[in-house]
Amino acid sequence: MPHDVVAHVPARRRPTAWRRTIGALLRREREVQGLRLTDVAVRARLSPQYLSEVERGLKEPSSEVLAALTEALGLTLVDLAQGIVDALGVPAARDRGGRPVLALTSSPDGWGRSGAVAVPSVPTGGPVLRAA
The missing domain is CATH 1.10.260.40 (lambda repressor-like DNA-binding domains)
Known part of the structure; x- marks a missing residue:
């Protein structure tokens, strides 16, 4: 070469x-x-x-x-x-009841544009799983 x-x-x-x-x-x-x-x-x-x-x-x-x-x-x-x-220092999202929300989505804004729902993961007021 x-x-x-x-x-x-x-x-x-x-x-x-x-x-x-x-x-x-x-x-x-x-x-x-x-x-x-x-x-x-x-x-x-x-x-x-x-x-x-x-x-x-x-x-x-x-x-x-x-x-x-x-x-x-x-x-x-x-x-x-x-x-x-x-670890990444992402501020925790909270639902209207003040429970932490974990967002599982691929949308750029982190919440999804349609069909997003918040569902308590446990009936005792634990974290909420929000999926788009």
Whole structure:
């Protein structure tokens, strides 16, 4: 190759805040429970190497992997989602009764344009799940 031609080398992608946050939350929970990486990997039916990459924010886990990991740690996906909201400093939305609302939507404004409903997740006034 001539010396004046520069080969294009793609820049290494930096982990997104989403991946880093998920990984950090999963690692923190694992460590709080005193579990080894291999303990959780076996419970979730993943390789320890893959779990390590998820915890370091290098891999973006699928919804199935996240479900397996949260179950292996005794968490729910809602627990993980709330941890992400808290870690990223997103202000908690509240319904008219003052209960926290977790928005699950793909709309740019975070609430959806049509069909959004607020449904109490527990009848005792717990968090509300709002989906578009």
